[in-house]
Amino acid sequence: MTTRMAIPFVLLLILGSVFFALFTGYTPDETLNRTASYYATQTASETGAQNIVTAIIVTYRGLDTLGEVTVLFLTAAIVGLVLAQSKAPKGRSGSGFLPSGELLTTGTRMLVPVILLFGAYVFLNGHLTPGGGFQGGAIVASAMLLMLLANPADGFSHRLISRIESTAGLSYVIIGLLGLIFAGGFLDTTLLPLGRFGSILSAGAIPLIYVLIGLKVGAEFSSILTSLEETVQDAANDTEDAQ
């Protein structure tokens, strides 16, 4: 047993010495490498976006982002599938919970609109300020989490979530295809005019795509949260049955 307990430490020691060598030998670059300096000098004229990270994610690496959103969709679908198969019989949703307190209920009613507004702000300004579709989507989903915490009994409808999700995904692909026809290629954001640098309606199709990504990511996170929350209810029902 002692040798088996020693194995992790030996492995970590080896990995740790590799990390130590990397750490001591690391010197930060003085200048940007070629890829990065291309992005730094060309982003403003090619995409019109102030936030270079956004320009990379939505324009230069747009196809990767489409794949990433697809992976997220797959995760939400698989989580729903895996959890739905192990569900207790329906119809007693939320009966295993005490009602949430006055503070939480009132606080939720006050905070949810503000959080939703903040999420929308973050994904609308993704091309100007730090943030973007993924971050904004996560903020929107946190508002949904707050609503679920305050009122576990009535989750929101899966149908609405999947409508928003599929509409946003489909529009994203359609914008990509329009870029193929009217601009330089698939997901080319110069489809729309670039506008004045630094204004909210600028950077071509980037704000539009980021709004769609924000909605899609928010819907996907919400659907994961709802799936997990329903199983928590089932578990609560089970313990109630056992008593």
Next chain:
Amino acid sequence: MTLVQIALATGFLLILLGLYGALTNRNILRMIVSFTLASTGVNVVLVAVGYLPGREAPILDTIPVADAAARITDPVPQALVLTAIVIGLGVTALMLAYAYRLFRARGSLDISDYTELKW
């Protein structure tokens, strides 16, 4: 220590901590937490590698476009890490769902109760 070194050391430490937790814990939930810790460490290291001393974030609101290349940090690792965070979240959600499934099947979250794939 400079800022880069602090960030790199933190990241490497988080990776090692996460791997240690994943290797030594018997509880599946603790292993999942350890994995998220390790992936956070990887993200911290990646962002730290993209940092150039004395430079600013790659957002051109106060920096004029003309001398952007001389004043911003590397934007590519930041874009990569954004992807990594999102995928990491998906992996964590999947791990939690499978853990719940295992718990429903056997009523246990101890990894030593699942010996089918052991050799």
